[in-house]
Amino acid sequence: xxxxxxxxxxxxxxxxxxxxxxxxxxxxxxxxxxxxxxxxxxxxxxxxxxxxxxxxxxxxxxxxxxxxxxxxxxxxxxxxxxxxxxxxxxxxxxxxxxxxxxxxxxxxxxxxxxxxxxxxxxxxxxxxxxxxxxxxxxxxxxxxxxxxxxxxxxxxxxxxxxxxxxxxxxxxxxxxxxxxxxxxxxxxxxxxxxxxxxxxxxxxxxxxxxxxxxxxxxxxxxxxxxxxxxxxxxxxxxxxxxxxxxxxxxxxxxxxxx
Numbered sequence: 001x002x003x004x005x006x007x008x009x010x011x012x013x014x015x016x017x018x019x020x021x022x023x024x025x026x027x028x029x030x031x032x033x034x035x036x037x038x039x040x041x042x043x044x045x046x047x048x049x050x051x052x053x054x055x056x057x058x059x060x061x062x063x064x065x066x067x068x069x070x071x072x073x074x075x076x077x078x079x080x081x082x083x084x085x086x087x088x089x090x091x092x093x094x095x096x097x098x099x100x101x102x103x104x105x106x107x108x109x110x111x112x113x114x115x116x117x118x119x120x121x122x123x124x125x126x127x128x129x130x131x132x133x134x135x136x137x138x139x140x141x142x143x144x145x146x147x148x149x150x151x152x153x154x155x156x157x158x159x160x161x162x163x164x165x166x167x168x169x170x171x172x173x174x175x176x177x178x179x180x181x182x183x184x185x186x187x188x189x190x191x192x193x194x195x196x197x198x199x200x201x202x203x204x205x206x207x208x209x210x211x212x213x214x215x216x217x218x219x220x221x222x223x224x225x226x227x228x229x230x231x232x233x234x235x236x237x238x239x240x241x242x243x244x245x246x247x248x249x250x251x252x253x254x255x256x257x258x
Contacts, residue, residue: 005034006056007041012049012198014042021057026066027110032084036091043096046257050197051095052190053118054102061103061127062111085110086142092117093146094213096206098197102190103177109133109140116146119209121177122193124186125168129176132163149216151175201239202257208234 006017016038018025035053042048055061065085092099092114101118108130115121115129131140131147140147140160147156155174159166168180181189197205211230215223234240238258246253 002030002034004028004031005038007038009042009045009048011195012047013194014038014045014048014051016042016051016053018053018055018062021055021059023066024060024063025055025057025105025111026063027085027114028066029081029084032081032088035088039091039095046202048097049200049202050194051097051099052102052194053092053099053114055105058105058124060105060111061101061107062114063106064109064111082142085113089113089117089142089146096209097202098205098209100190100194100197103127104186106130110143112140113143113146116143116150116176120193121179122186122190123168123171123177123180125180125182128165128167129159129171130163130165131159134161134163199252199255201237201243201253201255203237203239204234204243204255207237 004018004020006015006019008015008017016035018027018031020026020028020031039051042051065081098120099118101115101121103115103121103123104127105124106128107115107123109132112129112131131143133140133143144156144160147159151159151174158164166174166176168177171177172180179189207230211227214226218226239253239255242255243253
C-alpha cells in the first residue's frame with residue numbers, strides 16, 4: 001500500500017482511507033493503484049464482509065484527480081493516469097462485497113465518480129458535490145458513467161454542463177447519495193451501518209450484487225427470469241438455510257459465507 005492510502009481491517013470491515021488531507025485528498029496515480037490493491041486484499045480476505053471508503057480530514061472527501069500527476073498534459077504525456085482511474089471505478093462498481101462511501105467533506109470531479117462507484121453513500125450534512133470540469137474546458141467524461149447510472153438525465157446534464165455545487169438535501173433528493181446525516185450523528189450512523197452489513201451473509205450479498213449489476217438496461221421479463229434463477233441459487237446456500245432456521249428458532253443467524 002502507500003502512505004497516501006491507509007488500509008485497516010477491524011470487525012469484518014476493511015477501511016480504505018484517502019490520506020492526503022493537505023491536498024484535499026486529490027487522487028494520484030499511486031493512490032488509484034492503491035485503491036485497486038486494497039480492494040484485492042479485501043476481496044481475498046474471508047474476514048472482510050464490507051469495505052468502507054473514507055478520507056482523512058473534512059476539507060474534502062476527494063477533490064478529484066491530481067492534475068499534476070493523473071491527467072495528461074496538452075504536450076501529449078501518457079494518459080495512463082486516466083486509464084488507472086477507469087480501472088479503479090470498474091473495480092469499485094463491480095466489487096463483490098458491499099462498499100460504503102463515508103463522505104465527510106465535499107466530493108468534486110473525479111472524487112464524485114469515486115463516491116458514486118460505491119454501493120452506499122452516507123454523507124455528512126453540509127458538504128457539497130460538484131462536477132466542475134467545465135471550468136477548465138473539459139467535461140466529466142468517466143464520472144458521467146456513474147451519473148447516468150444513478151440520477152435522471154436532466155439532473156446529470158445540469159451537473160455536467162453547469163459545474164454547480166449541490167448540497168446534501170438536493171443530492172439526497174436526486175439520488176446522488178444514499179442518505180444525509182447531521183454532523184453529530186454521522187460517525188454513529190456510519191459505524192452502525194457497517195456493523196449491520198458485516199453481520200449479513202457474505203454469499204447472499206455477493207449473489208445479490210451480481211444479480212443487480214446485470215439488471216441495468218435489461219427488459220422486465222428477462223430481468224424477472226434472471227432474478228428467479230439467482231434466487232434459486234441463493235436459497236440453496238448454507239447461509240440461506242441457516243437464516244431460515246434461525247428465523248424459525250427466533251435467534252440471530254450465524255452466517256459463514258457458504
